[in-house]
Amino acid sequence: MTNSATAAKKKFLVFAVILLSLAVGACSRNTIQASKPAQVDEQSSQNLAPEVISSPESKRLGQPETDVPVNEPSVTPVATINLTAAPTMEPPTTEPTEMVPTAVTFVPSDRTALVSTTPADFNLASGQLQLVEFMAFW
Amino acid sequence: MAPIVHGLEDIYKDRINFVYLDVDDPATNEFKRYFAYQYQPEYYLIDGSGEVLMAWFGFVPPEAFMTVFDAALADQG
Numbered sequence: 001m002t003n004s005a006t007a008a009k010k011k012f013l014v015f016a017v018i019l020l021s022l023a024v025g026a027c028s029r030n031t032i033q034a035s036k037p038a039q040v041d042e043q044s045s046q047n048l049a050p051e052v053i054s055s056p057e058s059k060r061l062g063q064p065e066t067d068v069p070v071n072e073p074s075v076t077p078v079a080t081i082n083l084t085a086a087p088t089m090e091p092p093t094t095e096p097t098e099m100v101p102t103a104v105t106f107v108p109s110d111r112t113a114l115v116s117t118t119p120a121d122f123n124l125a126s127g128q129l130q131l132v133e134f135m136a137f138w
Numbered sequence: 139m140a141p142i143v144h145g146l147e148d149i150y151k152d153r154i155n156f157v158y159l160d161v162d163d164p165a166t167n168e169f170k171r172y173f174a175y176q177y178q179p180e181y182y183l184i185d186g187s188g189e190v191l192m193a194w195f196g197f198v199p200p201e202a203f204m205t206v207f208d209a210a211l212a213d214q215g
Contacts, residue, residue: 116159116163118165119168122157122159125186125187125188128155129183129186129191129214130154131143131154131157132182133143133180134159134161134166134169134179134180135161136161136178137160
């Protein structure tokens with residue numbers, strides 16, 4: 001073999017080695033990136049700008065694209081309930097009624113001289129106006 | 139009421155006969171049935187034939203008695 005051929009072989013080998021190392025290095029970088037855990041930046045995730053979603057329908061109808069926030073925390077509309085105070089029930093007004101005693105007050109001093117009428121001596125048709133009182137002599 | 143009636147008796151004793159029936163006396167049961175007695179005190183103003191002209195139950199002011207007494211005496215003549 002001539003020296004030029006040997007030199008060419010050497011160059012070829014060097015070139016192949018270089019290419020091979022480059023290929024190996026590229027593969028190793030890819031594997032490292034895949035195995036690296038995803039670092040989540042909470043702050044950045046919350047501040048993501050809302051993406052503009054354009055519906056094909058709106059495009060077809062020529063309507064302006066509606067900005068639909070995607071990454072903002074969903075705000076669920078809360079039904080508002082108007083609490084109205086229940087009507088207070090006023091107590092029934094009762095007028096004070098006059099107390100009229102319906103029972104007879106027993107007065108012993110006045111009744112001591114009162115004598116009951118003997119039923120046998122009582123005549124309904126006496127020919128005279130009579131006031132008959134049913135009472136308790138006790 | 140007895141004091142009121144008793145007081146009125148002094149006023150009307152010559153024109154009206156005041157009768158006091160003991161509700162506890164069994165002998166008055168016949169009159170109780172006649173007048174449909176319910177509870178004492180009860181007052182009945184009857185005419186000469188025994189017909190009931192007016193009835194009162196419980197408390198009665200003396201003016202009420204006197205009004206009816208005067209009217210009944212006026213009708214009797």
